[in-house]
Amino acid sequence: MSDREGRDYFVHESAYVDEGAKIGKGTKIWHFCHVMAGAEIGENCTLGQNVFVARNVKIGNNVKIQNNVSVYEGVILEDDVFCGPSMVFTNVKTPRAAYPRNSSADYVRTLVKRGATIGANATVVCGVTIGEWAFVAAGAVVTKDVPPYALVAGVPARIAGWACECGMSLEFQGEFAACRECGRRYRKINETTVVREMESQEEDVGGIETRLTNREPAAVIPGFDLTRQNAALKEELLQIISGIVEKGQFILGENVAELEKEIAELCGVRFGIGVGNCSDALYLALLACGVGPGDEVITTPFTFIATAGAIARVGAKPVFCDIDPATYNIDPQKIEALITGRTRALLPVHLYGQPADMDEILAVARRHNLFVIEDAAQALGASYKGRPVGSLGDIACISFFPTKNLGAFGDGGMVVTDNPEIAERVRMLRVHGSRKKYHHELIGCNSRLDEIQAAVLRVKLRYFSSWTAKRQELAQRYNRLFQAAGLVSKGLISLPQRKAGCLHVYHQYTIAARQRDRLQQHLKEKGIGSTVYYPVPLHLQGAFKHLGYRPGDFPQAEEAAGRVLSLPMFPELTDAEVARVVEVIKEFY
Numbered sequence: 001m002s003d004r005e006g007r008d009y010f011v012h013e014s015a016y017v018d019e020g021a022k023i024g025k026g027t028k029i030w031h032f033c034h035v036m037a038g039a040e041i042g043e044n045c046t047l048g049q050n051v052f053v054a055r056n057v058k059i060g061n062n063v064k065i066q067n068n069v070s071v072y073e074g075v076i077l078e079d080d081v082f083c084g085p086s087m088v089f090t091n092v093k094t095p096r097a098a099y100p101r102n103s104s105a106d107y108v109r110t111l112v113k114r115g116a117t118i119g120a121n122a123t124v125v126c127g128v129t130i131g132e133w134a135f136v137a138a139g140a141v142v143t144k145d146v147p148p149y150a151l152v153a154g155v156p157a158r159i160a161g162w163a164c165e166c167g168m169s170l171e172f173q174g175e176f177a178a179c180r181e182c183g184r185r186y187r188k189i190n191e192t193t194v195v196r197e198m199e200s201q202e203e204d205v206g207g208i209e210t211r212l213t214n215r216e217p218a219a220v221i222p223g224f225d226l227t228r229q230n231a232a233l234k235e236e237l238l239q240i241i242s243g244i245v246e247k248g249q250f251i252l253g254e255n256v257a258e259l260e261k262e263i264a265e266l267c268g269v270r271f272g273i274g275v276g277n278c279s280d281a282l283y284l285a286l287l288a289c290g291v292g293p294g295d296e297v298i299t300t301p302f303t304f305i306a307t308a309g310a311i312a313r314v315g316a317k318p319v320f321c322d323i324d325p326a327t328y329n330i331d332p333q334k335i336e337a338l339i340t341g342r343t344r345a346l347l348p349v350h351l352y353g354q355p356a357d358m359d360e361i362l363a364v365a366r367r368h369n370l371f372v373i374e375d376a377a378q379a380l381g382a383s384y385k386g387r388p389v390g391s392l393g394d395i396a397c398i399s400f401f402p403t404k405n406l407g408a409f410g411d412g413g414m415v416v417t418d419n420p421e422i423a424e425r426v427r428m429l430r431v432h433g434s435r436k437k438y439h440h441e442l443i444g445c446n447s448r449l450d451e452i453q454a455a456v457l458r459v460k461l462r463y464f465s466s467w468t469a470k471r472q473e474l475a476q477r478y479n480r481l482f483q484a485a486g487l488v489s490k491g492l493i494s495l496p497q498r499k500a501g502c503l504h505v506y507h508q509y510t511i512a513a514r515q516r517d518r519l520q521q522h523l524k525e526k527g528i529g530s531t532v533y534y535p536v537p538l539h540l541q542g543a544f545k546h547l548g549y550r551p552g553d554f555p556q557a558e559e560a561a562g563r564v565l566s567l568p569m570f571p572e573l574t575d576a577e578v579a580r581v582v583e584v585i586k587e588f589y
Contacts, residue, residue, distance in 0.1 A: 016033070024042040050067055168180060267416045278401065300538075304533075355503075381505045396417070
């Protein structure tokens with residue numbers, strides 16, 4: 001195949017492109033190159049002499065690959081990536097000549113994100129992600145993830161500085177740096193995280209409009225990505241885990257005790273009790289409040305099943321109450337009508353990271369002498385009228401599931417309370433109802449937070465406030481860009497509504513969208529992750545069929561289930577990735 005065949009891309013007569021390869025407009029493929037079937041190369045790319053592109057490789061737009069580079073299967077190059085001459089990608093984690101590679105598991109994906117530069121003769125070991133606009137120095141050997149904007153050098157490669165999008169080195173004065181060449185500004189969150197500061201809303205809007213008009217960048221943007229966070233904290237985490245292994249104390253050790261104090265302090269209460277997961281936290285909280293067979297607990301149908309499941313586990317009946325359509329939290333105006341002589345507790349959920357309307361909920365509880373149990377699984381760090389989530393009711397339940405704002409390396413949870421009697425009951429219940437070993441006063445269960453998980457959480461807790469601030473910044477950026485794109489004014493989407501007096505921590509950034517399912521499929525096709533939390537309200541789940549609810553009983557919850565869509569949201573998400581998500585959604589409509 002060559003340029004003489006009337007194509008809108010150029011292939012030198014000595015190069016070869018297999019049938020089944022996809023080549024974008026304006027791309028140039030020079031001497032002795034080979035592009036295999038199944039490879040996808042975007043627009044306006046340049047492949048220098050003797051470049052090999054394996055099957056199923058994905059290369060974005062405006063990518064420059066200089067001479068003598070092989071891009072193997074499993075490597076993804078996003079837009080504007082530069083690969084210097086003779087740099088090396090690997091894609092096999094256990095290369096052996098004597099042992100054939102029989103499993104696809106031997107091949108490990110490598111992702112080079114938009115704008116990154118890889119210098120001559122550098123080596124990129126498989127399985128890493130090179131962040132946006134990162135700069136890998138010539139001859140470096142990259143063995144772990146490279147943060148966005150980082151300049152890495154050496155063997156193995158380590159952060160040696162930071163680079164502007166234009167390629168110039170950045171010099172930080174304290175927290176901030178401005179590029180001497182182009183004036184772009186950057187902020188250092190910590191020693192391994194730098195983000196670009198937008199100068200104004202106009203810059204945001206102008207950028208998105210330019211990209212929408214001129215080109216369609218390829219991207220792989222996950223709904224949630226732990227690898228970036230873990231890479232930044234890897235050395236700290238390995239050190240603390242190693243110390244625990246050396247001590248050999250794995251159950252209810254000093255890290256659990258210290259974390260319990262730290263989380264209690266964060267929540268503004270005196271007591272924290274670490275447990276195995278948040279589902280158990282809810283179960284134990286209900287037991288500690290004396291809820292059991294024959295009782296009723298009022299909660300929301302628009303949440304994860306663990307909330308109502310815990311009520312059922314203690315033998316009580318979940319009684320559902322419809323939601324406020326603006327916040328997706330339980331509607332306090334509808335609670336009182338559901339209270340009967342059997343009602344023992346109210347269980348509001350602080351959904352997506354925003355507190356429920358607690359003043360009204362607490363007022364109802366006081367009038368009827370009911371316990372208030374907060375499901376704060378998604379809302380650690382949030383506050384309501386200056387009071388931290390976790391201190392608002394009688395007892396609260398927190399999740400440390402890995403995807404939560406403060407996540408462990410496995411399951412984990414905590415119960416927090418200011419009530420010493422409730423705290424003591426939870427402590428007993430988590431160890432088979434025992435205060436003294438082998439002496440059991442209650443029927444409890446085995447639900448203890450692991451020492452290693454507590455240690456991991458204590459490391460992450462040092463960064464929690466900055467991560468929360470970053471989530472809030474990203475949410476505001478989403479809001480500005482959606483408004484500027486005209487999607488809100490046209491009624492195509494609704495943005496998350498933050499109630500006055502509430503500090504929202506954006507565990508999820510959740511919009512309501514017309515043609516939600518088609519939009520989600522469009523995002524998937526464009527390489528953007530999204531999730532529906534939650535597609536089926538609890539009153540319509542088979543597990544609660546015996547309660548006798550029917551479609552139409554809770555219209556606001558059912559409406560939300562058909563429209564909500566949670567977009568990518570995690571502290572390491574870049575401004576450019578947020579802009580890309582908005583671009584693709586505007587493109588859909």
